[in-house]
Amino acid sequence: xxxxxxxxxxHKGLVGVYVDDSxxxxxTEQTSSxxxxxxxxxxxxENCRFEEVAYLLWNGELPTNNQLAEFxxxxxxxRSIDDNxxxxxxxxxxxxxxxxxLRTAVxxxxxxxxxxxxxxxxxxxxxxxxxxxxxxxxxxxxxxxxKGLEPIAPRDDLTFSENFFNMAFDKIPEPEVAKAFDVTMMxxxxxxxxxxxxxxxxxxxxxxxxxxxxxxxxxxxxxxLHGGAxxxxxxxxxxxxxxxxxxxxxxxxIKNKKVVMGFGHAVYKHGDSRVPTLKAHFNNVAKIKGxxxxxxxxxxxxxxxxxxxxxxPNVDYPIGPLYRMxxxxxxxxxxxxxxxxxxxxxxxxxxxxxxxxxxxPLCTYGGEAERKVAxxxxxxxxxx
Ligand code: COA
Numbered sequence: 498x499x500x501x502x503x504x505x506x507x508h509k510g511l512v513g514v515y516v517d518d519s520x521x522x523x524x525t526e527q528t529s530s531x532x533x534x535x536x537x538x539x540x541x542x543e544n545c546r547f548e549e550v551a552y553l554l555w556n557g558e559l560p561t562n563n564q565l566a567e568f569x570x571x572x573x574x575x576r577s578i579d580d581n582x583x584x585x586x587x588x589x590x591x592x593x594x595x596x597x598x599l600r601t602a603v604x605x606x607x608x609x610x611x612x613x614x615x616x617x618x619x620x621x622x623x624x625x626x627x628x629x630x631x632x633x634x635x636x637x638x639x640x641x642x643x644k645g646l647e648p649i650a651p652r653d654d655l656t657f658s659e660n661f662f663n664m665a666f667d668k669i670p671e672p673e674v675a676k677a678f679d680v681t682m683m684x685x686x687x688x689x690x691x692x693x694x695x696x697x698x699x700x701x702x703x704x705x706x707x708x709x710x711x712x713x714x715x716x717x718x719x720x721x722l723h724g725g726a727x728x729x730x731x732x733x734x735x736x737x738x739x740x741x742x743x744x745x746x747x748x749x750x751i752k753n754k755k756v757v758m759g760f761g762h763a764v765y766k767h768g769d770s771r772v773p774t775l776k777a778h779f780n781n782v783a784k785i786k787g788x789x790x791x792x793x794x795x796x797x798x799x800x801x802x803x804x805x806x807x808x809x810p811n812v813d814y815p816i817g818p819l820y821r822m823x824x825x826x827x828x829x830x831x832x833x834x835x836x837x838x839x840x841x842x843x844x845x846x847x848x849x850x851x852x853x854x855x856x857x858p859l860c861t862y863g864g865e866a867e868r869k870v871a872x873x874x875x876x877x878x879x880x881x
Contacts (some may be wrong), residue, residue: 505861512763516856517698521554521844522687524764531770533687534558542774547657547682548572551629551840554687555622555847575630576651576660578638582606583648586635591643595636595832596725600715602635603628607708614706616850624707625843632836633657637664640829658682661836666824671785674823677778681816684771685834687841689764693717693724697842701849702856714842715835721758724838727830729758730817733798735827740793747801759814760802768809775815782822791818 508514523532531538534553541550545559552560552568560568578586585605589598606628607613612620638648641664649664658679659669669675688694696717700710718724737746750757762769783792795818802808820830870876 505859507861511858516690517849517854519689519845519848520557521841521848522689524689524770526764526766529765529768529770531688538684538771539774542680542683545683547679547686547837550683550686554840554844555625572626572630572657573651573653573660575627576634576653578631578634579609581609582635583638586639586642589639594719595639595826595828596715596719596835598639599632599635599832599835600712600719602639603632603708603715604712606631607706607712610708613708616704616706618847618851621707621843621847621850625839625847628708628711628843629836629839632832632839633661634664636829636832636836637661640665640826662823670823673785674782677782677819678823680774680778681819681833682837684775684812685816685837687838687844691723691763692720693838694842694845698845698849699856701846702853704850704853707843707846710846711839711842714838718835718838719831724813724831724834726758726811726813727817727820727834728827730813731821731827731830733758734791734794734818734821737794740790740797743794743797744801747798751801751805757798757802757808759817760806760808760810762811765809765811769811771812772810772815775812775819779815779819782819786822788818788822791822 521534524530533541533550534557536553536559541553545553548569549559549565552565582602582605585602586598589601610624610627612624615621615624634651641648649667651660651664655663655669656675656679658675662669662675662678670678690698693714697710697714700713701707721729733746737743747757749755779795780792783789795814799810799814802810816834817830820833821827825833
């Protein structure tokens with residue numbers, strides 16, 4: 498007898514499904530554009546600093562000079578980590594992936610916060626700022642500890658991006674390099690209902706706390722189909738090594754239907770809104786840092802993917818080699834993405850909480866029909 502049950506319409510991966518309304522950012526696929534609270538990201542990247550973009554995403558408006566001064570004062574006052582968290586970082590295996598370290602550290606900060614369950618907008622904002630301020634310190638401290646170097650304390654006279662460089666390398670780079678880094682922070686800060694943000698919203702929808710939502714989002718971002726792509730791009734470029742190997746590598750990848758990291762996007766089908774701005778900074782930093790080899794490899798891969806597959810690079814493609822030229826280790830790239838995306842995640846946590854509905858989709862069942870233990874051939878009753 499055939500099963501007469503009507504199969505519901507399936508939306509695997511929730512592709513094409515609208516699940517909520519958001520006022521935080523808008524992606525327009527047809528024009529490959531992205532706005533944060535109504536401002537084009539290119540406009541923000543050119544005219545603002547990361548701190549202003551964070552304020553905008555959280556509050557809906559760009560700050561006045563006084564508001565920015567107050568916001569920065571508070572952010573800078575929260576940058577230090579205490580001895581207990583330092584001991585956690587020291588106790589983690591040196592070979593642990595920095596994303597796992599970051600996830601553990603954020604979770605630990607949650608255990609230190611007596612107000613972890615405060616769900617008021619002011620309480621959520623305070624916790625979000627606390628994470629934004631401490632994540633660079635955690636990432637730079639772990640980087641130095643695993644290299645056997647002394648951690649460098651955060652400074653309150655430096656911007657978010659300059660301070661991160663100083664904590665990592667004990668120096669502040671050329672202004673063009675610091676600006677390029679700050680642009681990556683602004684362009685990584687928010688991107689609508691991507692996997693990690695949706696993870697944060699899903700966790701929040703059960704009325705869990707913001708530290709849990711962010712810990713889950715960090716786990717989600719780690720995957721190489723999402724944030725992990727920036728690290729994966731650099732592995733490809735390292736494997737290629739020299740520009741003269743690039744054409745053969747990409748021809749082989751296409752012939753063997755390999756997924757080439759840093760290309761394609763789940764939403765943008767005509768190009769990623771963030772890539773032109775990033776490419777300009779990538780080329781500029783390459784001139785300062787002597788990264789022409791990476792520029793040549795990147796161009797060969799990009800031209801070939803476009804010609805043969807009509808697939809364009811995404812945000813992670815220029816950022817991987819850009820972070821390499823800035824001398825960060827490959828496995829730090831995704832934590833650095835998280836350092837910016839914390840703002841988007843927490844903006845969405847606050848938005849979800851303000852108008853919550855438990856996220857609970859359905860699935861069809863394709864397993865065994867109902868059966869009895871007594872009829873099972875493998876099961877022997879052992880009793881208590
Ligand atoms: N390399 C090779 N082929 C790719 C590709 C890539 N990076 N991205 C997409 N394609 C192919 C798909 O396999 C598909 O081929 P098919 O029609 O023969 O099945 C076709 O292009 C269309 O794919 P599309 O539906 O546009 O992509 P998607 O929504 O299924 O996947 C990603 C989106 C991001 C998961 C995918 O592009 C990918 O895996 N990219 C690499 C990882 C990455 O850079 N992630 C960071 C995203 S910001």
